Amino acid sequence: MTPSAVRPAARRQPRLSGRTALAVSGLLAVAAAAVVFPLAFPNPLATTYGFDTLIFIAAASAWNIFSGYSGYLCLGQAVFFGTGIYTVAIGARDWQLTGDAVFGLLPLAGVVAAAIAVPLGLVALRVRRHTFVVITIAFFFIFQLMAFNFAFTGGTSGIVAPILNWAGATYNNPFYYGALLLAAATIAVSWLIRRSRFGLHLRAIRDDEDRARGLGVRAMRVKMAAFVVSAFITGLAGGLWYYFIAAVQPRSAFDPLFDLSLALMGFFGGLGTVLGPALGALILEPAQLWLTVQFTNDYLSQILFGALFLVVILFLPRGVLPTASERITAWRAAHRDRRAPVSPAPPAPAPPPPAPHAPAPDEGFVP
Amino acid sequence: MANQIYPAIVDGILGGGVYALMAVGLTLIFGVLDIINVAQGILVVVGAYLSYVLSVHLHIDLFAGLLITVPAMFVLGVVIHTTVIRPLRGSERTAMSLLACFAVAIILEGALYWIFGPDVVSLSASYVQSSFKVAGFYISYIYVYCFVLAVILVAAIYLLLYRSRFGRAVRATMQDPVAARLVGININRVAALTFGIGVAVTAAGGMAFGATSGGFSPNSGYDLISRLLAIVILGGLGSIGGALAASVFMITLESVVGIWSPNWAIVVFYAALVLVLTIHPSGLFGRAAVRAQ
Numbered sequence: 001m002t003p004s005a006v007r008p009a010a011r012r013q014p015r016l017s018g019r020t021a022l023a024v025s026g027l028l029a030v031a032a033a034a035v036v037f038p039l040a041f042p043n044p045l046a047t048t049y050g051f052d053t054l055i056f057i058a059a060a061s062a063w064n065i066f067s068g069y070s071g072y073l074c075l076g077q078a079v080f081f082g083t084g085i086y087t088v089a090i091g092a093r094d095w096q097l098t099g100d101a102v103f104g105l106l107p108l109a110g111v112v113a114a115a116i117a118v119p120l121g122l123v124a125l126r127v128r129r130h131t132f133v134v135i136t137i138a139f140f141f142i143f144q145l146m147a148f149n150f151a152f153t154g155g156t157s158g159i160v161a162p163i164l165n166w167a168g169a170t171y172n173n174p175f176y177y178g179a180l181l182l183a184a185a186t187i188a189v190s191w192l193i194r195r196s197r198f199g200l201h202l203r204a205i206r207d208d209e210d211r212a213r214g215l216g217v218r219a220m221r222v223k224m225a226a227f228v229v230s231a232f233i234t235g236l237a238g239g240l241w242y243y244f245i246a247a248v249q250p251r252s253a254f255d256p257l258f259d260l261s262l263a264l265m266g267f268f269g270g271l272g273t274v275l276g277p278a279l280g281a282l283i284l285e286p287a288q289l290w291l292t293v294q295f296t297n298d299y300l301s302q303i304l305f306g307a308l309f310l311v312v313i314l315f316l317p318r319g320v321l322p323t324a325s326e327r328i329t330a331w332r333a334a335h336r337d338r339r340a341p342v343s344p345a346p347p348a349p350a351p352p353p354p355a356p357h358a359p360a361p362d363e364g365f366v367p
Numbered sequence: 368m369a370n371q372i373y374p375a376i377v378d379g380i381l382g383g384g385v386y387a388l389m390a391v392g393l394t395l396i397f398g399v400l401d402i403i404n405v406a407q408g409i410l411v412v413v414g415a416y417l418s419y420v421l422s423v424h425l426h427i428d429l430f431a432g433l434l435i436t437v438p439a440m441f442v443l444g445v446v447i448h449t450t451v452i453r454p455l456r457g458s459e460r461t462a463m464s465l466l467a468c469f470a471v472a473i474i475l476e477g478a479l480y481w482i483f484g485p486d487v488v489s490l491s492a493s494y495v496q497s498s499f500k501v502a503g504f505y506i507s508y509i510y511v512y513c514f515v516l517a518v519i520l521v522a523a524i525y526l527l528l529y530r531s532r533f534g535r536a537v538r539a540t541m542q543d544p545v546a547a548r549l550v551g552i553n554i555n556r557v558a559a560l561t562f563g564i565g566v567a568v569t570a571a572g573g574m575a576f577g578a579t580s581g582g583f584s585p586n587s588g589y590d591l592i593s594r595l596l597a598i599v600i601l602g603g604l605g606s607i608g609g610a611l612a613a614s615v616f617m618i619t620l621e622s623v624v625g626i627w628s629p630n631w632a633i634v635v636f637y638a639a640l641v642l643v644l645t646i647h648p649s650g651l652f653g654r655a656a657v658r659a660q
Contacts, residue, residue, distance in 0.1 A: 073462045123645050129461060130403050130604060134596045135644060141593045142637045149630045256589055260469055267466065299481040306473035313467050314454055 034180055038173050047172035051244060053285040054179035055237050059258075060265040060277035061186040062233035065193055066226040067263075068272040071206030072125070075259045076136030079143045080231040082253035083116050084109035084238025089159040089248050090152060098162045106239045113235025114228045121227045125220060128209070140254060147250035158249035161242060175244045182240065183278070186233050191274045193229070202226055203272070260309075261288075268312050270319030279320060284308075371626050374504045379619025381510040384517040385579060386614035389572035389591070390598045391521055391607055392565035398541040398605035399561040402452065402464035406472040408592025410566055413475055414440055414573020415583050416483060419490055429492050429574055430516070436570040444566025447471055448559045472588060479585035487582040490574065513575035520571055521611065524564070528607070537561055541605065594633075597640040 034054075038047050059081065067074045088105045091097070097105065124135045147153045166174070193199045201222045204212035213219050242248055262277075265284050270276025287308075291301040316323060389411055396404045404410075414436060421432040451471060455463045498507040528534035539547040540557050548554050576591070577583050598617055602609025617636055625632040 073465070123641055127644060130397070130465075131600055131644070133465060134403065134600045135641070137593060138597055138600075138637045138640055142634055142641075145630075145634050145637075149634070260466075260473070263466060267463075271462075299477045302477035303474050303481070306470045306477060309470035309473065310451060310467060313463050313470065314451070317455070317463060 031184070038176050042169070044168075044172055047176050049286055049289055051172060051176050051179050052289065053282060054176070054183045055241055056261065056265065056281040056285045057183040057278045058179065058186045058237045059234055060262050060269075060281040061183070061190050062230045062237070063262040064266050064272065064277040065186075065190050065233075066223075066230035068266055068277065069194065069199060069202035069206065070223055070226055071272075072128070072223065073133050073263065074136045074227075074230075075133055075263065076120075076138075076140040077230075077234055077262050078254050078256070078258040079120070079136075079139050080113040080117065080234035081238040081241070081258060082143060082147065082250075083113045084235030085242040085248050085253045086147065086153055086159075087112040087235070088239040088242050089154075089161065092162050093159055099164065102162055102164075102243060106236060109239030110232040110236040113238070114232040117228045117231035118224070121224045125223045125227065137259075140256070140259065144250055144254035147254060153250070156250065158247060158252075161246040161248075163246075164243070172244075175240065178240055179237075182233070182236060187274065187278055189229070189233070193226070194274050198222065198225065206272070261285075264309050264312065267319055268316065270321035270323075273319070273321045276319050276321040283320075370504070372623060374506075375622045375626050376619055377504075377506060378510070379622035380615055381506075381514040382579065382622065383615030383618035384514040384521075385572065385575040386594065386598060386618050387611045388517040388520055388568055388575065390595050390602070390610040390614050391524055392568040392572070393595050394599045394602065394605055394607060394610040395524070395537075396562055396565035397599065398607075399537055400452065400464075400558050401461070402468065403596070403604075404468050404562075404565065405465060405592055405596070406447070406468045406475065407565075407569060407595055408590075409472045409475045409479075409585075409588035410440065410443075410569040411573040411576055411591050412479065412583060412585060412588045413443075414570040415490065415577030415587075416479060416573075417570065418574040418577055419488055422490060422492065429490060429578060430512070433571055433574060436574070437567050440570035441563045441567035444563040445559050447566070448562035452562065453555065453559070472592075476585050476588055483585065485584055485586070487584045489580075489582040490577040492578070507579075509578050513579055516571060516575060520568060524568070525607070527564075533557075533560070594636065597637060601640050601643055 034050075037050055041047070041050075059077070063074065063077050066072065087109045088102065091105045091108060092102045120139055124132055124139070127135060148156060153159070164171075193202075201212070201217045204215070204217055205219055205223060209219055238253070245252070261284070265280030266277040267280070268276075268284060269278065269280030288301075288305060291304055295301045295304070389407065393404060393407045396402065396407075417436040417439060418429055418432050421427040421435060422429055427435070451467050452464055455467060492509075496507075498505040500506075526534075528537060536547070536552045536557050539550070539552055540554050544554055547557075576587075580587075594617070598613045599610050601617065602611070602613030617639065620639060621632045621636045624635045
């Protein structure tokens with residue numbers, strides 16, 4: 001956003017704060033609903049769904065902090081998720097931690113994932129676009145294969161988590177609130193980054209990296225910082241996930257569908273928006289779980305998931321949030337025009353309907 | 368050791384020819400459409416299953432069956448391009464097309480699971496199991512046949528690209544789509560046909576893969592696409608010669624390392640990719656422009 005675009009909005013202070021109040025109260029309502037959810041639906045299946053969804057909200061928002069803001073599409077996020085999982089799994093096993101003490105390892109999951117992101121970033125962030133995507137996929141397979149082949153990862157059979165002797169009826173609740181805390185913190189971090197100078201640098205890189213460099217953005221440093229933050233949060237989510245699932249195999253820790261789901265959630269909700277990926281996760285993860293339960297045929301649910309994916313890409317290419325906010329802005333503009341004390345001239349024509357997507361300058365060629 | 372290394376190198380070169388065929392399709396699609404068809408891996412598996420159905424249920428020879436499966440896959444490619452790839456436009460097109468191809472891959476994988484189940488199957492024919500002896504070690508006939516097939520098809524693609532009017536249109540579109548359109552090339556048609564050709568070679572690639580890999584299942588697509596991506600990136604995206612060289616180099620490397628440790632061979636494969644890109648970010652034969660995009 002350029003400064004000139006900010007100023008006119010700032011002048012209409014009262015309305016803006018009205019909208020902000022609306023947004024804040026909406027967020028508070030969602031947060032309150034999330035907090036009371038396990039009390040309203042104590043059924044373990046419901047809290048399991050809730051936990052799953054919150055983990056994906058955190059992971060998709062973390063993915064968005066790097067990929068959404070910088071435009072570098074990372075399809076290897078499972079590397080950090082799996083690293084977090086294996087860090088706590090190996091730590092708990094080798095240091096023989098039991099009971100609640102295992103949760104002391106969680107920060108380590110984030111730190112190790114972040115530490116791994118540095119060398120990966122040094123290699124991958126030198127290239128752009130397709131090559132970057134492919135390198136992240138290659139990293140993903142390297143890590144999956146390492147988990148299979150090394151002895152300390154437990155190989156194909158994986159590792160089993162220490163048993164937590166919690167009461168069965170409320171077993172899920174601490175996990176649920178832990179994931180809720182993580183998801184809320186991730187969204188807060190994402191919001192802070194987006195409105196900071198750092199976030200502006202990231203989006204400048206997304207729009208035109210060479211020009212951003214020319215204007216003094218230290219592109220490598222900025223990209224690396226976002227990559228590491230994203231990896232840290234994803235690693236934390238992985239650690240929490242491990243204790244909940246209580247076991248890990250290479251294929252579940254490093255799952256290609258995990259990478260894809262994050263990207264789909266980001267695109268569905270709105271790439272590069274603060275709440276878009278969270279909204280995407282909130283809608284898509286329960287939908288996917290529901291599909292799997294509804295159609296006991298696993299393959300049919302996979303086909304439907306792919307079809308849903310395609311529909312989103314073809315018909316909602318910019319995501320739910322940007323499309324919706326465009327519609328609302330257009331509606332408000334039309335509304336205001338109609339109510340305004342107009343001159344005798346014919347009523348102002350309604351603004352043109354929002355284009356489904358912003359045309360690129362070089363859109364002449366679309367094969 | 369030497370008596371293990373030479374067969375491994377020969378295996379690698381013969382296997383590399385098969386991968387070259389699949390990689391050429393991928394790099395051709397990238398060059399013309401500027402998208403990475405990540406569904407290429409599962410399309411190879413679809414091609415393998417088509418050959419499987421023809422040979423098991425209709426008793427058609429594997430190589431004769433290609434006369435049916437290659438046109439079928441060509442049509443599938445054109446259909447995918449028209450329904451999924453072509454409607455995409457806008458500034459996020461690169462990322463979108465990648466995800467769209469991924470969605471296609473997920474759907475195809477689910478469909479294969481549904482129809483054929485998760486069991487590993489393999490293609491068999493009289494010449495798949497038999498082998499002949501050269502200079503003290505054995506080579507399977509099927510490897511040689513598939514290598515010859517790959518060489519013929521790659522040569523055919525080369526002739527099509529460099530000796531035909533359509534090929535000139537394709538190369539013009541690869542160089543500069545706007546200029547190509549200005550001189551009267553129907554680039555949408557070029558794009559659709561290129562996508563079709565890129566997918567059609569997976570029919571032959573799938574047959575060769577199914578016959579030489581010892582077995583495949585709907586899950587094989589992930590392994591395949593990750594190798595193919597590594598190959599085309601290493602060779603330089605959009606470079607056909609690079610794809611050929613990189614496939615032979617990578618598969619030979621994997622085969623030779625496999626003498627010591629089959630488990631780690633594939634890791635070396637990706638490590639080679641990372642190493643090359645660290646030193647030379649546009650790949651071995653890449654156009655510098657690819658990086659600057």
